[in-house]
Every structure is written in structure tokens, then in C-alpha cells.
Amino acid sequence: MWHDVGAADEVAEEEPISVKVADQEIGIYRVGGKLYAMEDICPHAYALLSMGFVEGEEVECPLHGALFHIPTGKCLAEPADRDVATFPVREENGRIMVEV
Template structure:
């Protein structure tokens, strides 16, 4: 598990971006409706940071083209996004939030993000 931040540093409706290393995609950690969620911090439609999006309920809206993603599953619920984003395990213990990155999937074709 990788430490993200102190629990008190992630407010309700907030997000924090973590970068692990050059080989691992950045991860966005969200707090919404009292729960914690973690997704790859890259919209599957174009290269936009989901941690800079708007959180409402169990969804985050991409700040670039308004695609919506379910924080629980990573599934998009409207266009222009068609592909889900990867989810990660996130826990809270002893006043700290931690994330366990999911295994990487094979690289997608570039035209899959169109």
C-alpha cells in the first residue's frame, strides 16, 4: 500500500493526485459521500486529469469534455468517453489514506481513445 495523504487533508468532494513512478500512471483519490475511491488520473477519452474534475455523488466529471465516470467502477456513463478507467483499492487506517495500485493492463491502441 502506498501512502496518499492524511485523512484530514482530503475533504468531502475533494480529490488528490499521486504519482508513484515514471512507469506507473498517476492515480486520483477521491472522497465522496463519506467513502474513498481511486481511479487512474487520466480520462479514457483524452489526456485530462480526473482529479481536476467535479465530484458529485459517486461520479467524477472530466474537466475537458464533461465525460462522467463512476467512482466505484470506473465505467463511463456518457459520451465522449467510451472506455472505463482502472480502479484501485483504497483504505484508511491510523489517520492515513493508502492506495494499492491495480495491476497494469496491456497498452491500448492509440485510436481506442477517439
């Protein structure tokens, strides 16, 4: 099911936002002009990845520095030990639509 989670122009490069859809925290990122949606809770402890440091296609957890690949959710560096989910996302009439 697709959900409208906000205005597309709220998400700038390296300035993700966090949204809640169907009880799930999701980070919305813009990388190279394209939107990506990725599970927002770090699997290591509890931190919002969208509050972390974004560089290119990677985000670093603000708490202990685990690294994730935004387009795929792949965990690239410890201390997190699993990948995170990603979700289909698209822009439609200036809105962000996420499928959950």
C-alpha cells in the same frame, strides 16, 4: 503492494486529490465518508479527472465532459469510450493507503 499516498484529512467530499504511484496517476475521492481510488487520466484525451466536477458518486472530466462512476470507474457518458481502473484504498492511522 500498498502505498502511503498522503494524509486522509487532505481529501474532503467533492475535493479529490491526485497522487502518483508507481508511474500511475490516481485520483483519491471521498464519497459518503468513504475513500475511493480511480485512474486519473481521462481515456478520451489528456485531462486529470480529479480536476473535474464531482457530484455524488460521479465525476465529470474537466475537458470535454465525459462522466465516470467513482466507485467502479465505469464510463457513464461520452466522449470517453472506456472505463477506467479503480484501486483498493483504505485509511490507516490517518493515512491513505492505496494498493497498486
